[in-house]
Amino acid sequence: MNAASVGVKERGGRKPGKRPETSKVPRKQKLQRVGRELWRYRYLYVLAVPMILFYLVFVYTPMYGLVIAFKDYSASRGIWASEWVGLQHFQDLFGNIFFERALINTLLISLGKIVFGFPVPVMIALLLNELKLRWFKGLFQNIMFIPYFLSWVVFAGILGNLLNTSGLINGILQSFGQEPVAFLADNGWFLLVVFLSDVIRGAGWECVIYLAALTAIDPQLYEAAEVDGASRWKQMLYVTLPGIMNTIVVLLILRVGYLMFAGFEQIYALYSPIVYPVADILDTFVYRTGIQRANYSLAAAAGLFQGLIGLVLLFTVNKIAKRLGASGLF
Numbered sequence: 001m002n003a004a005s006v007g008v009k010e011r012g013g014r015k016p017g018k019r020p021e022t023s024k025v026p027r028k029q030k031l032q033r034v035g036r037e038l039w040r041y042r043y044l045y046v047l048a049v050p051m052i053l054f055y056l057v058f059v060y061t062p063m064y065g066l067v068i069a070f071k072d073y074s075a076s077r078g079i080w081a082s083e084w085v086g087l088q089h090f091q092d093l094f095g096n097i098f099f100e101r102a103l104i105n106t107l108l109i110s111l112g113k114i115v116f117g118f119p120v121p122v123m124i125a126l127l128l129n130e131l132k133l134r135w136f137k138g139l140f141q142n143i144m145f146i147p148y149f150l151s152w153v154v155f156a157g158i159l160g161n162l163l164n165t166s167g168l169i170n171g172i173l174q175s176f177g178q179e180p181v182a183f184l185a186d187n188g189w190f191l192l193v194v195f196l197s198d199v200i201r202g203a204g205w206e207c208v209i210y211l212a213a214l215t216a217i218d219p220q221l222y223e224a225a226e227v228d229g230a231s232r233w234k235q236m237l238y239v240t241l242p243g244i245m246n247t248i249v250v251l252l253i254l255r256v257g258y259l260m261f262a263g264f265e266q267i268y269a270l271y272s273p274i275v276y277p278v279a280d281i282l283d284t285f286v287y288r289t290g291i292q293r294a295n296y297s298l299a300a301a302a303g304l305f306q307g308l309i310g311l312v313l314l315f316t317v318n319k320i321a322k323r324l325g326a327s328g329l330f
Contacts, residue, residue: 125210144204156269217243257314
């Protein structure tokens with residue numbers, strides 16, 4: 001008997017290269033554990049089924065249609081029978097002056113919403129957290145949350161009645177001897193209306209998220225800070241803000257991920273051809289190109305470009321946030 005066979009017997013008597021029979025046990029245990037978890041949370045998974053089906057049917061299944069961005073799509077021939085043209089639509093897209101205008105407007109409006117709108121719910125949540133009167137805190141929070149339940153169509157209708165030349169705002173201005181202002185027909189005023197309406201409608205929802213994050217802060221941290229002589233301002237800076245910083249970073253990452261999507265419903269409900277130079281964004285460009293002009297391939301190319309840039313921004317900002325020490329989105 002040679003030394004190699006002796007070594008094999010000393011290690012359990014199996015030949016080299018043969019897997020042990022006990023290797024299947026951990027896999028079986030994992031499957032059993034997964035089965036127990038599925039059964040334990042079966043009602044939650046049942047509740048999730050409608051949303052999963054929604055995304056499968058209306059989000060992932062239509063993705064096969066993105067191929068028309070690389071074809072000369074014809075409705076009579078269908079998607080697969082249409083002629084393949086490669087990157088021709090992307091070349092036409094980048095040479096389109098209206099696309100360039102829409103791209104610039106999208107970036108400006110999205111950045112403006114981040115700069116002017118993102119800090120507002122954070123500040124409101126911090127202020128509400130300092131209030132001692134619970135009834136006033138709840139009342140103010142509910143009043144702020146109401147606009148979020150209104151669709152942009154309804155909200156834009158209200159704004160139109162308030163801001164038109166015969167509306168309430170111009171009526172007040174005229175009572176002070178001022179000329180009426182066409183808020184929705186002037187380029188400068190239109191952008192201001194876009195930013196303010198976005199804050200009014202969305203601040204209440206984001207404020208609720210921050211208030212929920214504030215409840216997770218350990219009260220003992222405030223007690224320790226108070227014992228150390230920290231004022232309310234210092235407690236907010238060194239206890240409250242760090243406590244909700246991960247939530248702030250996550251919402252900021254989501255905002256940056258939607259940088260190429262400036263809000264189709266809001267802009268479409270508010271704008272008119274008069275303010276196209278500052279209000280026409282990528283979403284409205286895709287809508288006019290694909291739906292109104294039936295140029296489906298060019299619209300698909302624009303939408304694909306829009307989604308890819310948003311995806312790259314999302315992953316990039318998430319990675320930067322993680323390197324800076326935040327938890328990130330994923």
